[in-house]
Amino acid sequence: MSLEKQVRRPRQERSRATVEAILEATAQVLRRDALEGCTTAGIAKRAGVSVGTLYQYFPNKEAVYDALIDRLLDERVATRAALLARDLEVFDMGPATTMLIDDLMAVHLADPKLQHQLHRYEAASGLERLDRYQQRMRDIVASQLERYAEHCRPLDPQLAARILVHAVTGVIERMAREDPEMPARPEVRREVAALVAGYLSPSNPVALS
Amino acid sequence: MSLEKQVRRPRQERSRATVEAILEATAQVLRRDALEGCTTAGIAKRAGVSVGTLYQYFPNKEAVYDALIDRLLDERVATRAALLARDLEVFDMGPATTMLIDDLMAVHLADPKLQHQLHRYEAASGLERLDRYQQRMRDIVASQLERYAEHCRPLDPQLAARILVHAVTGVIERMAREDPEMPARPEVRREVAALVAGYLSPSNPVALS
Amino acid sequence: MSLEKQVRRPRQERSRATVEAILEATAQVLRRDALEGCTTAGIAKRAGVSVGTLYQYFPNKEAVYDALIDRLLDERVATRAALLARDLEVFDMGPATTMLIDDLMAVHLADPKLQHQLHRYEAASGLERLDRYQQRMRDIVASQLERYAEHCRPLDPQLAARILVHAVTGVIERMAREDPEMPARPEVRREVAALVAGYLSPSNPVALS
Amino acid sequence: MSLEKQVRRPRQERSRATVEAILEATAQVLRRDALEGCTTAGIAKRAGVSVGTLYQYFPNKEAVYDALIDRLLDERVATRAALLARDLEVFDMGPATTMLIDDLMAVHLADPKLQHQLHRYEAASGLERLDRYQQRMRDIVASQLERYAEHCRPLDPQLAARILVHAVTGVIERMAREDPEMPARPEVRREVAALVAGYLSPSNPVALS
DNA sequence: CATGAATGAGTTTTCATTCAT
């Protein structure tokens, strides 16, 4: 409506669009050429800008990767929020279990090639950021375990959460690498649920021994 | 007796010793400086040879890493053989489970820093070799599951083996990264066993549903 | 009265203010970040304008430095004029000597960091402009030497002026770099005067030999 | 004689020759293209080697400049040693004065273009190294002044040395820049001697005032 | 006039690999 908006917007929007183009180009190059094939020149070319422009918005190449990871983690949080909004009760295990499984599945089913490369990038710096993210997930799971303690065998919530998050993440990640379609299959979801349910169940053989 | 032998032997032995020195030097550099700090010059220096010598025994740097990975996997096989030789029966679960857990633990407790870097290297080529190794493990586990089918809930051995290997590997690897001591603790071993036992148990809630 | 005037004036003044802001910003950045840290972007930011504006008033970065040097030399001329207005007679040497010393001291005591960086800039182009300025100083000194020839040993005014200007400038500049306070100390001023006086004095040992 | 020597030497000599070639090439490029035109690629090309070779012997470009400066200062020391070996007694001023003047002249008459560029390079890092060198010169001059105190007016040796070194250096450097031939002229040498002698002389007007 | 996003040539530096000795 106002002319003012029309005057100011283009600049801010152009910047935003450029940043967006750079991030998207980086994702594409990472998917196509992997970490070792991802150069600032390549990113810039694919984004349709010059290297200089890239460095106008990011202090260095790592910062671009970092932005991409931040964005990914933000999407995960959004995904989780959406899942929590639903009220799923599966396998009589309470929403925690379900959420955990579906969340992790959703998380790793999206753009697996890009995620693999970003994961490799993070591995260079000790995976600190991803570990911090997993820590948060673990806390959520642990608190859910406390809440549903009566349905579970006696256990240490922190340790159990650790085991569960690591186990489920491990299964999904590795399966997705072998075949991106596999984690989505119903029998796989069922078996993952069995892994979690069996571990927590009061009838777990180890618990009884 | 013959001079020939005296001349030849030392050479072959020296060659073997040189290869050994290069591999050991590579392992040391990887542990200390990670993948990005591991250069052929650095390896050669640490091994006490020249770069030229390195290229006399290996066609390129990747071949050195590959040899190191081969060696690692060979050690794993040896470890597994040793474990199979013992006749452990824990948690009434049959040797398969026990072996799986102990094997994977042993495997990941040994030289975690080196393993992490080699894993990162493998990740560049899609982890093909490690996946092939895991395939072999999976086959062993699957056959064991078939043998002990009567003690388990009804399940697809291939899929169950996949789930188990991925889950246990995931737990151990990630825990070892956080704290190399953790996987060795008795309560952790117990919980991992619970994960496996609960999953396979005929009383698994999912199986009953 | 007329609107035109009201419109024009502010612009001219604003232009002047902008140029001033750019020069002052350049001086600040040079003092803080030295020649290598002085970028057009940095200058513009500090001046509170955009790079484009900088290029509206200066054809290129060198022109900004040049303007700053011109300004500096103009200030020196003003300083000298002020000194000449005074009628100082120190050490019975005539105003030339005194002026020379005080001028050079004043000149190098003001903003030594900025001067050092501008001097470095000038050095790239062979210090032509500063040399031309020193030529003018030399002419003044030479004419004074002729005027006060009777108080001096016999000498070639042009050569003596050259020696004196170079010597005094050299002493002051280098001392200021070591410690900006040093040239202002009375004992230093006294020794510099001794240098000049001894050189010119009829009792100079070389003159007598 | 020995074969051993013949076997080992070539390598060491080749390295030395390469370093030499790089340093000489750097000097040439500095003289021709000044600091701003001196790139690692340019140096390497002129030296007839590749950039990689340059970086095999020097950690970075600055190190090449540093080596060149070290060499220059070493030459100065050698020059001074040679001068001290002679027993010059000029103007009844003792060897200190003479040495100072001749040393500084020799120093600045050699390769003035290269020296100018190296001086500019040093200026970026605050001229620390050159200052340290001048400090050493100052100490020598100060001790000489103490030794010949009876021939001089009463003075503070440290301050006087500072004044003298700065003054003479300033004169020579600036003159050499205007015209490299000038400092070598006998009348200039004479006037510089007059500057030093007049300053130190017991008949200095300032001393008497 | 002012803006600041975009440009891209140009620099330094690295490191796997080769090859003359």
Added chain:
DNA sequence: TATGAATGAAAACTCATTCAT
């Protein structure tokens, strides 16, 4: 066979300058 000097392609990053808005 061993050596290590030499190679050079390739990568990250800078910054003066332009120009559409």
